[in-house]
Amino acid sequence: MNKNREIIVIGGGVIGLAIAVELKLRGAEVTVISRDVQQAASDAAAGMLAPMAEDIADTKMLDLCLRSRWLYPEWTSKLENLTGIATGYLPCGILAPLYGDGETGRIGDEETGSKTWLDRETINFYQSGLGQDVAGGWWYPEDGQVDNRCLMRSLIQAAQNLKIEIQEGVTVQAIQQRAGNVTNIMTSQGSFTAEKYVLATGSWASELLPVPVKPVKGQMMSLRMPHQPHEPYPLQRVLFGNNIYFVPRQDGRLILGATVEDVGWTPHNTPQGIQNLLNKATKLYSAVADWQIEEFWWGFRPGTPDELPILGISPCDNLYLATGHYRNGILLAPVTALLMTDLILEQKSDPLLPHFSWQRFSNQSQNKTVNSLNHDFNNGHNSLNVLNQDSANSESNGINLSLEVKEKSPMTIAASPLLSSHSQIISEDQPLIIAGKTFKSRLMTGTGKYPNIEAMQHSIVASGCEIVTVAVRRVQTKAAGHEGLAEAIDWQKIWMLPNTAGCKTADEAVRVARLGREMAKLLGQEDNNFVKLEVIPDAKYLLPDPIGTLEAAEQLVKEGFAVLPYINADPLLAKRLEEVGCATVMPLGSPIGSGQGIRNTANIEIIIEQSQIPVVVDAGIGTPSEAAQAMEMGADALLINSAIALAKNPPAMAQAMGLAAVAGRLAYLAGRIPVKQYASASSPLTGTIS
Numbered sequence: 001m002n003k004n005r006e007i008i009v010i011g012g013g014v015i016g017l018a019i020a021v022e023l024k025l026r027g028a029e030v031t032v033i034s035r036d037v038q039q040a041a042s043d044a045a046a047g048m049l050a051p052m053a054e055d056i057a058d059t060k061m062l063d064l065c066l067r068s069r070w071l072y073p074e075w076t077s078k079l080e081n082l083t084g085i086a087t088g089y090l091p092c093g094i095l096a097p098l099y100g101d102g103e104t105g106r107i108g109d110e111e112t113g114s115k116t117w118l119d120r121e122t123i124n125f126y127q128s129g130l131g132q133d134v135a136g137g138w139w140y141p142e143d144g145q146v147d148n149r150c151l152m153r154s155l156i157q158a159a160q161n162l163k164i165e166i167q168e169g170v171t172v173q174a175i176q177q178r179a180g181n182v183t184n185i186m187t188s189q190g191s192f193t194a195e196k197y198v199l200a201t202g203s204w205a206s207e208l209l210p211v212p213v214k215p216v217k218g219q220m221m222s223l224r225m226p227h228q229p230h231e232p233y234p235l236q237r238v239l240f241g242n243n244i245y246f247v248p249r250q251d252g253r254l255i256l257g258a259t260v261e262d263v264g265w266t267p268h269n270t271p272q273g274i275q276n277l278l279n280k281a282t283k284l285y286s287a288v289a290d291w292q293i294e295e296f297w298w299g300f301r302p303g304t305p306d307e308l309p310i311l312g313i314s315p316c317d318n319l320y321l322a323t324g325h326y327r328n329g330i331l332l333a334p335v336t337a338l339l340m341t342d343l344i345l346e347q348k349s350d351p352l353l354p355h356f357s358w359q360r361f362s363n364q365s366q367n368k369t370v371n372s373l374n375h376d377f378n379n380g381h382n383s384l385n386v387l388n389q390d391s392a393n394s395e396s397n398g399i400n401l402s403l404e405v406k407e408k409s410p411m412t413i414a415a416s417p418l419l420s421s422h423s424q425i426i427s428e429d430q431p432l433i434i435a436g437k438t439f440k441s442r443l444m445t446g447t448g449k450y451p452n453i454e455a456m457q458h459s460i461v462a463s464g465c466e467i468v469t470v471a472v473r474r475v476q477t478k479a480a481g482h483e484g485l486a487e488a489i490d491w492q493k494i495w496m497l498p499n500t501a502g503c504k505t506a507d508e509a510v511r512v513a514r515l516g517r518e519m520a521k522l523l524g525q526e527d528n529n530f531v532k533l534e535v536i537p538d539a540k541y542l543l544p545d546p547i548g549t550l551e552a553a554e555q556l557v558k559e560g561f562a563v564l565p566y567i568n569a570d571p572l573l574a575k576r577l578e579e580v581g582c583a584t585v586m587p588l589g590s591p592i593g594s595g596q597g598i599r600n601t602a603n604i605e606i607i608i609e610q611s612q613i614p615v616v617v618d619a620g621i622g623t624p625s626e627a628a629q630a631m632e633m634g635a636d637a638l639l640i641n642s643a644i645a646l647a648k649n650p651p652a653m654a655q656a657m658g659l660a661a662v663a664g665r666l667a668y669l670a671g672r673i674p675v676k677q678y679a680s681a682s683s684p685l686t687g688t689i690s
């Protein structure tokens, strides 16, 4: 594992593989690290090559897409020659029918060589059977399609034939950086080192770096077109309608897509999504209502705020970014591979690249990480076996929501030693990621209020936590109960979260945060820039000062801290703190040490819903049931100190809290049943003795 490689590409979707193949063809030694090729959006896409039909407004993006489309014939034949696997590339043209009502805006567009207006009669000549409301449409003769699943097979084979090292089933967990360079990457199979790295992890990019990429779900389905011997299939060209498209494959499959849903990582096909597709499809071309359904699936497009990809060098000199291709990643694969290879091997930056640099987001996204509520990160390729009689679709894998051991994505959520030792509960959960650092445990604890150091040590171990917060001031001044504390914890295993407890103003908190960073360094955590920000002027209720907290957070973010602010459960403040670049928000459930539990459920729920960074419920939790409640609500983690330290038996309570955090998380992932007004019998009522 420790050999030094030349280039590591992280992510084995169409973008990662296309770059890897191009790099290798130009003489570089390449390794691809891929968590799970089946979860890639590349497998879930429709494969339209549609720069014109997509009506792309950004002129540089349009240039990029057109260049890629022009590269397609040569690129796919190169792959086909290398592998003997057809990619299904077909420059079949795209018809974009428009309805008379509400869509007339585009009817008046100008014609150019690459698009022609067709009136109702002519469009029906091109494609019979279109809906009655179709008033005409555009014909884009140069757009086309590729069978993206065949393309993926061809790319994987090409990589294998070229002897590219592919590490499939390996997850990159963190990118280790030092002085503006990536030193190595930490993976589920140990550490890997290379001279250069490429991040091509699609929708999952922000798990590893603070880039604003988020999943945009699309549901899809396929039908089988009826076919008479010696006759062509009824659909020959892509139909690009109003929020519906038909992509007829050469083997008789018809791909229907796609919904566009901003629902995070919510998996599955839903009745509403499919109904939506079918309503639109039958309006455009009613014959499909009688055709055989073959398959349903969904995928996550890597979306960015401006819907443009992120391409080019990263803030690290030896790390390159190729992600955020949103709706056009299949189309953009060849040009991305070409431009990135020029950049990586020859330091040649195409004039288009700066437009797609990560820096366009740098003001908003510095030091941000995303919410890690990724409870099913497979793109679901769910064959309906009953309906699917075509073995050509056997590549489709059923996804699995149950809690089972899956070797390819081993993310343990078992935090407590008790759980992990005797029932290995492994689910398709993501770890907790804060400022790029990965944690398995979702419980953080503290060091204050314990009866003695031993109780604290045992409790930390029993809780299974990996983050312990330490009051910088109390350790520095060796306040009562804090003598020898710094030495009592094994900082090789526990990540220190210095906190600014005791600070009443923003200025004080900033000064103490700096001391905290030095303290972490002295204790061997050189790269620890975390600070739990507490600005608390109010001695009675210990409620944090929102204005002072925001001011201090802004300053600390500027100084490069990963700021975890302790706040009242105020959704607007949480959003502002996220915007200034905080790494998490830590809303209180009720006043510190009060053990009143979660008194502000509604506000915390809003914070969780809105937040793109982890939400850590802090303060007030008194019992494991309250800890579980916070996790069931969807909190990413908990910080619990008093309830453990002041319990009669702190280690036992610590363990209970650890279990509760796991139980709550599991329950959240499992999804609770709806609350109903009336009973519903567990066993059927038929067949009972009367």
Ligand SMILES: Cc1cc2nc3c(=O)[nH]c(=O)nc-3n(C[C@H](O)[C@H](O)[C@H](O)COP(=O)(O)OP(=O)(O)OC[C@H]3O[C@@H](n4cnc5c(N)ncnc54)[C@H](O)[C@@H]3O)c2cc1C
Residues within 6 Å of the ligand: 010, 011, 012, 013, 014, 015, 016, 033, 034, 035, 036, 037, 038, 039, 040, 041, 042, 043, 044, 045, 046, 047, 048, 049, 170, 171, 172, 173, 200, 201, 202, 203, 204, 205, 207, 208, 217, 218, 219, 220, 257, 258, 298, 299, 300, 301, 302, 322, 323, 324, 325, 326, 327, 328, 329, 330, 331, 332
């Ligand atoms: C429903 C739908 C329809 C679409 N239709 C079209 C279309 O018609 N035309 C078009 O051009 N585009 C289309 N797209 C968009 C296109 O699919 C994507 O833009 C493209 O696939 C993105 O490719 P990628 O390689 O960046 O990401 P992905 O294909 O998602 O691949 C990312 C890979 O990285 C891996 N990975 C993630 N995190 C890690 C990690 N930490 N360690 C190791 N590996 C990791 C994942 O396992 C995955 O295999 C569609 C997308 C969807 C969802």
